[in-house]
Amino acid sequence: MNVADNAFILICAALVMFMTPGLALFYGGLVRSKNVLATIMQSFIMLGLMSVLWAVIGYTLSFGHDIGGIIGGLDFAFLNGVGMDNVGSPAENLPHMTFMIFQCMFAVITPALISGAFAERMKFGGFMVFSALWLILVYAPMCHWVWGGGWMGQMGALDFAGGAVVHMSSGAAALCCAILIGKRKGHGSTAFIPHNLPMTILGAAILWFGWFGFNAGSALAADGLAANAFVTTHMAAAAAALSWIVAEWVHGGKATTLGAASGAVAGLVAITPAAGFITPMWAIVLGLAAGVVCYGGIMLKNRFGYDDALDVVGIHGVGGTFGALATGVLATVGAEGLIAGNAHQVWVQFVSVVATWGFCFAMTFVIFKAVDATIGLRATDEEQDRGMDVSEHSETGYQM
Amino acid sequence: MKKIEIITRTFKLDDVKTALAGAGVKGMTVAEVKGFGRQGGHKEVYRGAEYQVDFVPKIKIDVVVEDGLAGQVVEAARKAAHTGQVGDGKIFVSPVEEVVRIRTGETGDDAV
Numbered sequence: 001m002n003v004a005d006n007a008f009i010l011i012c013a014a015l016v017m018f019m020t021p022g023l024a025l026f027y028g029g030l031v032r033s034k035n036v037l038a039t040i041m042q043s044f045i046m047l048g049l050m051s052v053l054w055a056v057i058g059y060t061l062s063f064g065h066d067i068g069g070i071i072g073g074l075d076f077a078f079l080n081g082v083g084m085d086n087v088g089s090p091a092e093n094l095p096h097m098t099f100m101i102f103q104c105m106f107a108v109i110t111p112a113l114i115s116g117a118f119a120e121r122m123k124f125g126g127f128m129v130f131s132a133l134w135l136i137l138v139y140a141p142m143c144h145w146v147w148g149g150g151w152m153g154q155m156g157a158l159d160f161a162g163g164a165v166v167h168m169s170s171g172a173a174a175l176c177c178a179i180l181i182g183k184r185k186g187h188g189s190t191a192f193i194p195h196n197l198p199m200t201i202l203g204a205a206i207l208w209f210g211w212f213g214f215n216a217g218s219a220l221a222a223d224g225l226a227a228n229a230f231v232t233t234h235m236a237a238a239a240a241a242l243s244w245i246v247a248e249w250v251h252g253g254k255a256t257t258l259g260a261a262s263g264a265v266a267g268l269v270a271i272t273p274a275a276g277f278i279t280p281m282w283a284i285v286l287g288l289a290a291g292v293v294c295y296g297g298i299m300l301k302n303r304f305g306y307d308d309a310l311d312v313v314g315i316h317g318v319g320g321t322f323g324a325l326a327t328g329v330l331a332t333v334g335a336e337g338l339i340a341g342n343a344h345q346v347w348v349q350f351v352s353v354v355a356t357w358g359f360c361f362a363m364t365f366v367i368f369k370a371v372d373a374t375i376g377l378r379a380t381d382e383e384q385d386r387g388m389d390v391s392e393h394s395e396t397g398y399q400m
Numbered sequence: 401m402k403k404i405e406i407i408t409r410t411f412k413l414d415d416v417k418t419a420l421a422g423a424g425v426k427g428m429t430v431a432e433v434k435g436f437g438r439q440g441g442h443k444e445v446y447r448g449a450e451y452q453v454d455f456v457p458k459i460k461i462d463v464v465v466e467d468g469l470a471g472q473v474v475e476a477a478r479k480a481a482h483t484g485q486v487g488d489g490k491i492f493v494s495p496v497e498e499v500v501r502i503r504t505g506e507t508g509d510d511a512v
Contacts, residue, residue: 191451193444252445262447298447311447 001086002093008222009098015213016105020047020112022206026265027116029200030310034387035120036195036397042115042127049128050108053135055079058107059100061140062148063090069151072144076100090148091220102217103143110139110166116310117174118181118377120192121384124392126377133367134173138360142169146352157352158335158345160229161218163273163324164356171317172360174308180368181377183307185384192309197258204261208237211268215275228333229275232283233268239287240267240294247295259295262315266294269319270326277331286326294319321357324349401496401512402470406461407435407489408481413459419480420463423473426512429462439487458489464496466509 024043031039050058056078064072075081081088082096089096111131115122142165145152152164159165184192194200215233219226244263245255270290271283278286297318298311308314328349331337337345371377383391390396408416413430420428434455441454465473474491481489501511 191453192449193451193453194446248445248448252448252450254445256445258446295448302449 001095002221005093005221005223006095006098008226009094009102009217009220012213012217013098013102013105015210016102016109016217017047017210019105019207019210019214020044020109022203022210023109023112024203025199026203026207026261027119027200027310029196029198029203030116030194031120032192032387033195033398034389034396036389037395038124038388038392039115039119041124041393042119042122043109043112045128046108046112046131049132050111050135051104053132054104054107055100058135058140059103061136062103062107062143063100064148066144066149069149069154070144071141071150072148093221099220102220103147106162106166106214107135107139107143110162110170111135113166113170113312113316114173114177116312117178117308119309120388121184121309121379122181122377122388123375123379123383124388126371126375129375130367130371130377133371134364137367138169138173138363139165142356142360152352152355155351156345156348158277158327158331158337158349159273159324159352160276160327161215161272163269163320163327164352167269167272167316167320168324168353168356169360171313171315171320172357173364174312175306175317176361176364177368178301178306178308178313180365180372184309185381187307194258201257201261204264208264208268211237211272215272219276225276225334228280231280232275232278233271235280235283236271236274236287236290237264237267239284240264240270240291243288243291244295245291247292251295262294262298262311263291266290266297266315266319269316270294270323272320273323274327274330277327277333277335277337279332282330282332286323286330289326290319290322293322321353324353401464401499401509402467403462403464403494403496404470404473404477405492405494406463406477406481407433407458407491408461408477409483409487409489410457410459412481412483412489413461415480416459416461416477419476420461420473423476424469425463425465425473427463431460431462433458433460437487437490456487464499464512466512 024040028036028040060076061072064075082100084095089099091099144150146159146165216226216230241260241264245259248259249255267287267290294315298314301308328346329338332340336342436454444451444453499511
């Protein structure tokens with residue numbers, strides 16, 4: 001066990017924890033004022049629900065002994081055998097508990113990311129059940145496949161900090177949910193204008209800050225690799241913020257603050273799988289491309305007619321996919337991608353992309369249909385008119 | 401007594417307030433309002449989605465004055481709020497039947 005690594009990863013876990021309230025603000029500012037609390041709640045309460053589920057069952061399904069490359073065994077259920085020493089810890093330099101709680105924060109934010117797709121129209125009770133099932137049936141298997149000794153990791157797929165596990169999975173789920181739940185009432189005729197962009201910008205800044213824990217911490221040690229991931233993360237976010245506003249300047253006429261914030265998040269998403277595998281200069285190139293690619297990504301919903309309210313598909317789905325493929329091309333640090341002469345890596349990344357989208361979309365479809373049929377997920381038109389804050393939570397975000 | 405309602409540009413509030421005080425107005429009520437007229441609205445863009453916003457933010461100032469003061473108050477407000485561009489606003493003048501000062505119970509011109 002290494003005490004310096006332990007100190008670093010515990011702090012990183014706290015940084016990643018802070019991303020979820022950051023996301024709550026990022027999303028909260030983008031909705032109309034009558035839905036601000038319901039939207040914030042769908043992120044914030046994941047700190048409650050996912051943390052408990054993770055300790056009880058999620059962690060062991062992800063990191064218990066490998067069963068056929070598909071899922072983890074029940075050895076660590078109820079945190080059995082997850083102690084203060086490194087016995088059984090997937091990272092030998094860390095106490096098992098440290099590794100567990102760091103991973104816990106990833107499990108918290110991933111279902112919260114999806115909530116942007118069905119914002120302003122999902123009932124809270126159904127949402128909680130959907131999210132709980134999603135953690136167990138989608139997140140835990142994905143996490144096991146990539147990091148827990150499952151088939152994707154065995155195949156050699158590169159995912160440094162969660163491009164597939166966190167971003168592609170939530171992006172695929174978001175697409176499925178947006179299609180199944182249907183458009184918000186008034187979509188196409190009502191102006192869905194963000195009610196508080198300063199809140200959104202602050203949320204994006206908190207995400208950026210927390211992302212250092214997410215990516216640098218994924219080195220699982222306080223070493224040079226962590227430094228590389230920290231630097232590439234920052235450079236990709238910076239470059240994507242720039243390229244997004246240039247893209248919209250050219251395309252739409254003005255550079256917007258929402259564009260700068262969205263671009264930064266797009267860059268952070270795209271660098272996530274690549275952070276520890278590429279150099280800073282390639283991170284800038286990746287970020288510049290990610291800003292433009294995700295700007296295109298948010299246009300998809302208009303072309304195909306689904307109401308992905310807060311652009312989870314466009315930013316996390318498209319950005320995560322782009323990042324995963326780019327990792328296969330640009331990897332030169334501790335792994336070899338196309339530019340290092342290993343074309344096979346691109347194929348491996350492609351397989352992981354297809355499998356992630358296919359599995360997450362299909363499983364989300366099943367969970368959504370099951371919860372919708374039993375509990376119900378879509379709020380009625382009247383409830384949407386009143387606003388989800390009053391109709392689902394009996395409170396309002398702002399008093400006159 | 402006359403009630404004078406002035407709809408003006410938001411950035412003209414201070415100028416109009418000063419001009420009204422100079423013309424002998426002793427109190428006023430101000431509200432932020434939205435509306436549209438010939439000026440029309442503007443376009444807003446969020447992540448590439450374009451929205452036409454029809455209602456333009458304006459300031460509405462209400463004052464009530466004695467009949468004899470109304471002419472000069474209106475003229476002072478008009479001069480202060482004037483830019484010459486479409487969207488300068490409007491002034492409405494209407495008769496007021498009664499005014500009551502709540503603290504003392506005075507009525508009419510004494511209460512203004």
